[in-house]
Amino acid sequence: MKGRGMWGAVGWGAGVLALLVGLPLAAAGRLPDPVATHWGAGSDGPDGSMPLWAAVVFPALVWVVVVAAVVFGARRGPRRAWGRAALAFGGVMLAGAQASVVRANLDVADWRQAGDVTGWGVAVMAGVALLAGAGAALPGRRAGAAEPPAAEGPRMEIPDGERLVWLSSAANPWLQLLAGLFALAALGALLAGLAGLAADPWLTAGTLALAALAVLACSSVRARVTRRGLEVAFGPLGYPVRRWAAEDIESARMEVRTAARAGGWGYRINGLGTTVMLRGGECLVVRAKGRDFAVSVDDAARGAALLNSLRVGKG
Known part of the structure; x- marks a missing residue:
């Protein structure tokens, strides 16, 4: 301990x-x-x-x-x-x-x-x-291991027959x-x-x-990207959960945000959209149905790249 x-x-x-x-x-x-x-x-x-x-x-x-x-x-x-x-x-x-x-x-x-x-x-x-x-x-x-994605950048190549999974978490x-x-x-x-x-x-x-x-x-969060899309689970029990299907995501990106910019700690809703702010730094930001959702987790660039590739593949 x-x-x-x-x-x-x-x-x-x-x-x-x-x-x-x-x-x-x-x-x-x-x-x-x-x-x-x-x-x-x-x-x-x-x-x-x-x-x-x-x-x-x-x-x-x-x-x-x-x-x-x-x-x-x-x-x-x-x-x-x-x-x-x-x-x-x-x-x-x-x-x-x-x-x-x-x-x-x-x-x-x-x-x-x-x-x-x-x-x-x-x-x-x-x-x-x-x-x-x-x-x-x-x-x-509730433990899990991530299979590391294969490449950096806004998109990544997904070999035929392969299923890539991206996992990341954060806690305050x-x-x-x-x-x-x-x-x-x-x-x-x-x-x-x-x-x-x-x-x-x-x-x-x-x-x-x-x-x-x-x-x-609101004190901890776990984000997961699979071929079905994005899943964000809240709290130590992994509940409640928000989900976005890959075909509903318009874009995904990594963006650096601070608590001051997000409007404070925890679950925040303001002009930036919705932000789950647990620590300052890189955030995974997805745009779906004209609205932005951001979650402060590590390795956000890889998660965004995988989501963009899945989105293109579904299109």
Whole structure:
């Protein structure tokens, strides 16, 4: 796990750690000391407790060990998907468990009077954790290799019987960080509601979650040219997707653009047409149905050359 992946793991780890520590501390004035922390199967109430400070520190230490194990394991092995899934699932489950403990102990004088752990809340957090783990694992499985085109220039020769494929991608780590912050804020709002610290968290959590998904979808892009035309997939899951048939593309070119010229970062629409601006520099620009679409990816000249050749061949 290197570069952006390492910083992403550290950022997620720090955010979950803040939730694990912050939830009980925010409710400390409404909690008994010690607090109930264990409910046996079939029991009428809690059957185990911890001092409040231990209830704060213990899950935090467990989380630090999990993050350290994932980071260390990822550095020693080639696969990364399992690490992302473990961090996503483990973080949501631990934070959900902490919120459930806080809610059960809220406003009681003695830990033996604590209520049961909320069943619906546990079910919701388990479902969210499973979705988070599965979603985190998927990007690592979507790998592909490009067959390099044969020539530079506005067009290239395509030998009879050959099928050339051009692939390129780009990502903006700052947009990915912003999406992560929105996701952590959504999780925090949901946990605050589960812990009884917020009356109606669903609107806030839902709005923040939608914002996280929208920013995440605009944070990375993958462009592919095949004999059928151009396909541009957004986000780490490769969805949504925009497609242009080869016969509908009027022209293709490489053009150098900056964020200032495009009107900012992300998905921009202005006088230049539509631009997916993730980093300044070369962009693949296609004109179809009288409108320009540009995407900031590497090796754009080769992609444009292949598209022009396919367009001529279809004509």
